[in-house]
Amino acid sequence: MKKILFSLMSLFAGLAVAGSASALTVSDYTAGVAAGGIGGTRHNLGSFGPVIHTGEQASPFLAGMGTTEICVFCHTPHHTNTALGPTPLWNRVNATTTFTTYGPTIGGSNVTAVGSVSLACLSCHDGVTTFDNLVNAPGKGGVNSAGKDQGWWFLMPGGVGSFTNPLDHFDPSAGGACASCHVSLPGGMGTIARLTIGTDLSNDHPVSVTYTTGRAGLRQTNTVISAINLTAGLNASAPTLFGGNLAQNRWAVKGFISDTATIADLLRDNKVECSSCHDPHFKNSSWDEVESVAYENWCGTSELCTDGQFLRRVGGNTGSGVCRTCHDK
Ligand code: HEC
Ligand code: HEC
Ligand code: HEC
Numbered sequence: 001m002k003k004i005l006f007s008l009m010s011l012f013a014g015l016a017v018a019g020s021a022s023a024l025t026v027s028d029y030t031a032g033v034a035a036g037g038i039g040g041t042r043h044n045l046g047s048f049g050p051v052i053h054t055g056e057q058a059s060p061f062l063a064g065m066g067t068t069e070i071c072v073f074c075h076t077p078h079h080t081n082t083a084l085g086p087t088p089l090w091n092r093v094n095a096t097t098t099f100t101t102y103g104p105t106i107g108g109s110n111v112t113a114v115g116s117v118s119l120a121c122l123s124c125h126d127g128v129t130t131f132d133n134l135v136n137a138p139g140k141g142g143v144n145s146a147g148k149d150q151g152w153w154f155l156m157p158g159g160v161g162s163f164t165n166p167l168d169h170f171d172p173s174a175g176g177a178c179a180s181c182h183v184s185l186p187g188g189m190g191t192i193a194r195l196t197i198g199t200d201l202s203n204d205h206p207v208s209v210t211y212t213t214g215r216a217g218l219r220q221t222n223t224v225i226s227a228i229n230l231t232a233g234l235n236a237s238a239p240t241l242f243g244g245n246l247a248q249n250r251w252a253v254k255g256f257i258s259d260t261a262t263i264a265d266l267l268r269d270n271k272v273e274c275s276s277c278h279d280p281h282f283k284n285s286s287w288d289e290v291e292s293v294a295y296e297n298w299c300g301t302s303e304l305c306t307d308g309q310f311l312r313r314v315g316g317n318t319g320s321g322v323c324r325t326c327h328d329k
């Protein structure tokens with residue numbers, strides 16, 4: 001059923017792009033444009049956020065049960081947690097650091113620890129740590145260097161929620177608070193189960209793995225990303241389809257869309273981390289394939305819904321462009 005919906009909606013999306021001048025394509029993300037827009041993405045958990053958001057500040061009943069701040073869920077200007085390496089001004093502490101690591105790769109690496117920016121992402125995507133577990137609370141809320149759950153209420157689109165805070169973390173199992181509604185909502189559990197990366201990282205692309213050229217067909221780290229030919233050998237239509245997605249290869253780096261960045265710019269301490277592929281601030285509406293599903297009625301159109309999975313590559317993973325940027329496959 002999902003497959004049928006997907007192909008129907010893909011057709012529709014194709015028509016919409018052809019017929020409307022307002023739809024965004026890769027060409028709207030030129031070099032130098034800021035990789036921003038976080039306020040309108042799923043990563044805005046404050047009261048003005050579009051999906052999971054804290055108590056509405058406008059309602060007296062829920063006043064004090066949240067914040068309109070956006071950055072505070074991840075960053076704070078003072079009293080930061082500096083333990084996570086290059087993750088700047090970090091305002092979170094992981095409730096668990098016990099992960100099943102990836103282990104040995106075919107290329108000969110052995111991932112035995114998770115660190116750095118990956119732990120930062122996993123401080124929400126682990127399914128354990130609550131979204132409102134902060135070091136430096138907003139305003140005069142105080143500092144807790146070990147992190148403290150703020151006890152806030154989180155709501156769904158349209159203010160749907162309950163007056164406790166069961167929505168404050170991802171549910172790893174199908175039996176928890178998220179499931180209480182989503183089992184029967186269109187899209188079912190897949191809508192939300194996909195967001196729980198969990199504590200078992202052996203079933204995810206390796207993270208905290210050193211980038212060693214010569215393994216797994218990896219390109220040289222000084223390779224200029226925009227110069228990589230992603231259409232070689234593909235069907236003749238590949239360079240022109242989807243707004244010329246595969247004919248260009250720009251990535252968000254250091255906050256801006258770049259056509260001069262190299263693969264080294266994607267690495268943190270020479271390792272692949274979650275943020276090698278994702279920029280958590282980037283509302284990337286240029287990937288034609290995502291969000292083409294019928295249940296996305298919380299924001300009206302799929303164009304508004306999409307964050308493009310926060311992928312750094314303009315055009316997302318069309319033609320596996322993300323994968324083939326590092327792997328010469
Ligand atoms: C959901 C978590 C999250 C939120 C919310 C968030 N950030 Fe970040 N931010 C991160 C992570 C993780 C990094 C490190 C990413 C990396 O390795 O590139 C980062 C890095 C940065 C950087 C340095 C790298 C860059 O991309 O420029 C700046 C500046 C920054 N954030 C500013 C902000 C501001 C301002 C806000 C609020 C408007 C904000 N962030 C909201 C997670 C977040
Ligand atoms: C090597 C690149 C890469 C790395 C590293 C990576 N991701 Fe992803 N991630 C992707 C791609 C590509 C997608 C989109 C998959 C799709 O929708 O086809 C994705 C999707 C996701 C999704 C949405 C899941 C879905 O299928 O809808 C989440 C959540 C996510 N990533 C979180 C993370 C976290 C957390 C980390 C670090 C532990 C991480 N990613 C590391 C490439 C990566
Ligand atoms: C009280 C009922 C309820 C609960 C509990 C609930 N949701 Fe929702 N959720 C909704 C409704 C209603 C929508 C809007 C559905 C739509 O627009 O089709 C929604 C939409 C979403 C969406 C948007 C779909 C998408 O992919 O963009 C996500 C993601 C989501 N919920 C995640 C969660 C997570 C994660 C939890 C648990 C932490 C959760 N929800 C708990 C009712 C709920």
Ligand code: HEC
Pocket residue numbers: 042043045050051052073074117120121122123124125131195274275278279280306307308309310
């Ligand atoms: C403060 C908690 C928090 C942190 C930290 C965080 N995320 Fe998320 N992320 C969320 C929530 C909550 C959602 C889903 C929100 C919703 O749909 O309402 C989400 C959604 C996503 C999605 C799906 C977007 C889509 O288009 O459907 C991806 C991918 C993702 N996060 C990756 C990351 C990566 C990578 C990092 C680290 C760089 C990160 N997140 C850090 C809370 C967080």
Ligand code: HEC
Pocket residue numbers: 104105106107108109205206209210211212215216218266272276277322323324325326327
């Ligand atoms: C930022 C660079 C980068 C990107 C983008 C990237 N990878 Fe990787 N990939 C790596 C590194 C580094 C390794 C570890 C190689 C090693 O040391 O053996 C790896 C390993 C792998 C492996 C082998 C794992 C093993 O157990 O041997 C596979 C399969 C793989 N990647 C697939 C993908 C896919 C599919 C995508 C796109 C979704 C992708 N990669 C995107 C850097 C990348």
